[in-house]
Amino acid sequence: MTIANYLVLAAVLFTIGAVGVLVRRNAIVVFMCVELMLNSVNLTLVTFARSTGTLDGQLIAFFVMVVAAAEVVVGLAIIMSIYRTRRSASVDDANLLKY
Amino acid sequence: MSETLPATGLLAASWLLIALPLAGAAVLLLGGRRTDRWGHLLGTGTVVAAFVLGLACTVQLAGVDGRSVDVDLFTFIQTGSLDVGAGLLFDPLSAVFVLLITGVGALIHVYSIGYMAHDPARRRFFAYLDLFVAAMLLLVLGNSYVALYVGWEGVGLASYLLIAFWYTRPAAATAAKKAFVMNRVGDVGLALAVFVMFAQLGTTSYAGVLGNVGLLAGGTVTALGLLLLLGACGKSGQFPLQAWLPDAMEGPTPVSALIHAATMVTAGVYLIARSAPIFDASPSARTVVLVVGAITLMIGAIAGCAQDDIKKVLAYSTVSQIGYMFLAVGLGPVGYVAGLAHLLTHGFFKAGLFLGAGSVMHGMGDQTDMRRYGGLAGKMKTTFVTFGLGYLALIGFPLLSGYWTKDAIIEAAFDRGGVSGWLLGGVAVLGAGLTAFYMTRLMLLTFFGRPRWDDGVHPHESPGVMTVPMVVLAVGSVAAGFLLVEVFPLADWLAPVFGEPAEAAAHAIPPLLVSVLVSLVVLLGAVVAWLFVGRREVPVTAPARVSPVVRAARHAIYADAVNESLLMRPGMWLTRALVFVDNRGVDGVVNGTAAALGGSSSRLGRAQTGFVRSYALGMLGGAVLVAGALVAVTAG
Numbered sequence: 155m156t157i158a159n160y161l162v163l164a165a166v167l168f169t170i171g172a173v174g175v176l177v178r179r180n181a182i183v184v185f186m187c188v189e190l191m192l193n194s195v196n197l198t199l200v201t202f203a204r205s206t207g208t209l210d211g212q213l214i215a216f217f218v219m220v221v222a223a224a225e226v227v228v229g230l231a232i233i234m235s236i237y238r239t240r241r242s243a244s245v246d247d248a249n250l251l252k253y
Numbered sequence: 254m255s256e257t258l259p260a261t262g263l264l265a266a267s268w269l270l271i272a273l274p275l276a277g278a279a280v281l282l283l284g285g286r287r288t289d290r291w292g293h294l295l296g297t298g299t300v301v302a303a304f305v306l307g308l309a310c311t312v313q314l315a316g317v318d319g320r321s322v323d324v325d326l327f328t329f330i331q332t333g334s335l336d337v338g339a340g341l342l343f344d345p346l347s348a349v350f351v352l353l354i355t356g357v358g359a360l361i362h363v364y365s366i367g368y369m370a371h372d373p374a375r376r377r378f379f380a381y382l383d384l385f386v387a388a389m390l391l392l393v394l395g396n397s398y399v400a401l402y403v404g405w406e407g408v409g410l411a412s413y414l415l416i417a418f419w420y421t422r423p424a425a426a427t428a429a430k431k432a433f434v435m436n437r438v439g440d441v442g443l444a445l446a447v448f449v450m451f452a453q454l455g456t457t458s459y460a461g462v463l464g465n466v467g468l469l470a471g472g473t474v475t476a477l478g479l480l481l482l483l484g485a486c487g488k489s490g491q492f493p494l495q496a497w498l499p500d501a502m503e504g505p506t507p508v509s510a511l512i513h514a515a516t517m518v519t520a521g522v523y524l525i526a527r528s529a530p531i532f533d534a535s536p537s538a539r540t541v542v543l544v545v546g547a548i549t550l551m552i553g554a555i556a557g558c559a560q561d562d563i564k565k566v567l568a569y570s571t572v573s574q575i576g577y578m579f580l581a582v583g584l585g586p587v588g589y590v591a592g593l594a595h596l597l598t599h600g601f602f603k604a605g606l607f608l609g610a611g612s613v614m615h616g617m618g619d620q621t622d623m624r625r626y627g628g629l630a631g632k633m634k635t636t637f638v639t640f641g642l643g644y645l646a647l648i649g650f651p652l653l654s655g656y657w658t659k660d661a662i663i664e665a666a667f668d669r670g671g672v673s674g675w676l677l678g679g680v681a682v683l684g685a686g687l688t689a690f691y692m693t694r695l696m697l698l699t700f701f702g703r704p705r706w707d708d709g710v711h712p713h714e715s716p717g718v719m720t721v722p723m724v725v726l727a728v729g730s731v732a733a734g735f736l737l738v739e740v741f742p743l744a745d746w747l748a749p750v751f752g753e754p755a756e757a758a759a760h761a762i763p764p765l766l767v768s769v770l771v772s773l774v775v776l777l778g779a780v781v782a783w784l785f786v787g788r789r790e791v792p793v794t795a796p797a798r799v800s801p802v803v804r805a806a807r808h809a810i811y812a813d814a815v816n817e818s819l820l821m822r823p824g825m826w827l828t829r830a831l832v833f834v835d836n837r838g839v840d841g842v843v844n845g846t847a848a849a850l851g852g853s854s855s856r857l858g859r860a861q862t863g864f865v866r867s868y869a870l871g872m873l874g875g876a877v878l879v880a881g882a883l884v885a886v887t888a889g
Contacts (some may be wrong), residue, residue, distance in 0.1 A: 168649040176873070179866075247514055249862065249864055252863030253859060253860075253862075
């Protein structure tokens with residue numbers, strides 16, 4: 155296994171996540187796509203850490219996971235509250251904050 | 254100039270001369286309606302008291318060595334090298350003015366008690382009149398050009414307030430504004446002169462400036478003289494700033510008598526006489542004074558011939574007579590005393606004539622059109638006699654005031670010699686003839702002929718409080734000239750200021766011949782006037798079809814039209830252009846910037862759609878850009 159394979163996989167995952175964020179309307183799916191992007195980055199970090207033999211990348215990956223966990227908690231709470239008030243989880247329906 | 258001594262005794266209290274009328278004005282203005290009942294008495298009392306004090310001071314001054322005292326009051330402005338003290342200079346020149354102002358002023362105050370008796374705002378009238386007297390006294394008593402300037406502006410203010418005394422009449426309000434604006438033109442000249450004095454000599458006191466004229470460059474002295482002359486022209490209604498004075502007749506008649514005939518309008522003559530060393534040092538400035546005087550005396554006399562309003566005739570006569578005074582002081586040392594003597598006698602007879610005109614208006618229901626008078630000699634005997642004496646004095650009837658003082662000016666003009674002497678003398682003689690014409694016309698239209706009164710007008714003599722001042726002034730009109738020339742020679746009294754009167758050298762024309770010549774011209778003028786209006790029936794409305802000369806005279810040689818086309822219109826165009834540049838140019842840049850920012854921000858705001866996914870696309874695009882840039886930099 156060369157390092158390139160890991161990186162290509164990470165790039166593919168990231169792209170899927172990014173496209174998902176841009177094209178999907180359901181807030182839960184958007185959320186999962188965001189997680190996908192985060193984890194693709196984690197994969198990259200760990201890959202480079204492994205290839206250089208240092209621990210820095212792995213350390214940062216842990217940080218990302220912790221932050222992602224916190225973000226999930228807050229994000230899900232927001233989605234819940236939006237769904238309760240608007241009876242919809244579409245991100246396009248929650249567009250009050252505009253010009 | 255002689256040595257100036259510090260004041261002692263009564264002279265040290267000469268500041269009271271100014272303080273008394275000023276206090277009267279303050280009490281009347283601040284006291285409000287409570288002072289309505291006795292306000293006129295207080296106003297008159299302060300001026301009478303000032304006259305008595307002025308008389309006492311003058312008597313004491315006569316005994317002082319050198320006849321010139323200085324009263325140091327307080328430090329007025331002290332900043333850097335500028336140190337202006339407030340002080341008074343009591344010398345023979347100020348003394349004659351103090352006596353003229355307070356004497357004639359007191360008489361006119363007394364007269365006003367009767368004239369303004371039915372006016373609800375009589376107290377305000379007396380307050381302004383007192384304010385005027387105080388400012389005028391400061392003008393003539395101040396010992397520096399700055400003090401003179403303060404008084405100068407004070408009389409301008411009082412004049413403005415009094416012309417517009419009946420401010421509900423649009424004509425009066427407009428006339429007051431006209432007077433104020435035209436005076437402002439002159440005042441700028443005076444202010445610049447004061448600045449030049451300070452810049453060049455570092456002082457503005459008479460002693461400091463007039464004693465050091467020799468230190469100045471010739472051009473500076475001429476500029477100083479011309480700037481002072483501009484100020485004098487504005488205040489004295491001289492060409493080219495003469496147009497405001499006839500309009501100022503919209504004010505009450507006592508105001509016309511005191512301010513616009515006897516005192517304030519002669520301030521220009523005072524200014525030039527006081528600044529004699531400056532004009533002595535600059536023959537060109539003095540020539541300009543001569544020309545201004547000669548032109549004005551002709552304009553005033555010509556315009557006076559065609560007016561139908563009794564006060565306008567007297568106003569143009571004033572313009573013309575002050576032209577004589579300017580001509581006199583422009584002649585230099587030989588003319589100063591003649592000019593000032595004419596100023597004093599003119600103060601008497603012109604004030605008397607105005608009071609007489611006021612008395613006529615009082616009896617005729619405020620009618621001022623002489624074509625609606627006629628035959629008043631029998632109805633108003635006192636007015637007729639006093640007015641008649643003033644008239645004779647003005648036209649220069651032998652041995653009355655005008656004869657002594659005006660002939661002296663004409664003589665001095667001829668004595669100048671050369672072409673200019675003959676020219677100026679000729680103009681002065683012609684002016685005397687025109688004076689006789691318009692004054693005789695006025696007399697005939699008012700007091701003689703068939704009554705042409707409006708219906709319901711019952712002419713009656715004015716009350717004693719008005720006729721007594723007229724009688725006193727008439728006596729002055731008769732005697733002042735003789736007294737000032739023969740009994741108490743003004744030339745000797747003013748010697749400390751202008752130097753000893755020069756011994757009469759060779760006269761260009763013998764004085765007796767001048768007198769005969771002038772008398773003949775005056776007689777001719779009077780006869781022509783009789784041929785025009787005395788012999789014929791006078792139409793009640795002025796004929797519309799008249800020769801161009803008469804039309805020009807009616808419009809005062811089109812002075813207003815000239816001012817309007819030369820100054821007012823271009824000024825208006827300039828203002829409009831400036832307003833346009835301001836609105837479109839300056840405001841355009843500011844408003845345009847604001848509008849551009851506002852517009853673009855509202856357009857940019859459209860990008861905030863509220864759709865999270867489009868924000869996400871923006872972030873992604875940005876991130877790709879940053880990453881691309883990083884790659885490009887590292888790779889490149």
